[in-house]
Amino acid sequence: xxxxxxxxxxxxxxSFQTNFTRLPNVNFFCQRVNIPAINLGIALQNTPFxxxxxxxxxxxxxxxxxxxxxxxxxxxxxxxxxxxxSLGFPDNYKQFNLKESSLNFAANESRTSxxxxxxETNKSNPNFSVVFKNAFPVSxxxxxxxxxxxxxxxxxxxxxxxxxxxFAIEKIT
Numbered sequence: 708x709x710x711x712x713x714x715x716x717x718x719x720x721x722s723f724q725t726n727f728t729r730l731p732n733v734n735f736f737c738q739r740v741n742i743p744a745i746n747l748g749i750a751l752q753n754t755p756f757x758x759x760x761x762x763x764x765x766x767x768x769x770x771x772x773x774x775x776x777x778x779x780x781x782x783x784x785x786x787x788x789x790x791x792x793s794l795g796f797p798d799n800y801k802q803f804n805l806k807e808s809s810l811n812f813a814a815n816e817s818r819t820s821x822x823x824x825x826x827e828t829n830k831s832n833p834n835f836s837v838v839f840k841n842a843f844p845v846s847x848x849x850x851x852x853x854x855x856x857x858x859x860x861x862x863x864x865x866x867x868x869x870x871x872x873x874f875a876i877e878k879i880t
Contacts, residue, residue: 724825725773727820728822730787732783733866739774742824745873750764770868774864777863791846819841821838823838834878836876846866847865850862
């Protein structure tokens, strides 16, 4: 006899909010975000007959990806772009130091930022918080422009973020 689960409601694919402090314009236009996959390595024990698999001792966390609509003034695209430039290959000191850039980050802003994803119930109440500590962008997708387009679809850009260690999932009470 199968046990009846405590919770019968499924997690809804559209029931989430993003709260990325460093990316306020991206928050509003965020279309898709993922909770990354987790992998546990395996230890292999060689034997004369058949190799034996045992649970590993190290978890690997994939990077967090999201995509968002690009707004007309590019402010959300430029948030990620400027952050990436400051980390990777700035042309001048203003690009290197985001505190002095046109984005006006707080004076104590570091090169990383915590990123928070809120999962909601089917009644749109906050249910779980997923926190990525010390996140930073590692890639920003291209903006595709096309004069042969037959419909005016919004431009969507992908962004990928790395973070330190694991991510935390906590119930919101």
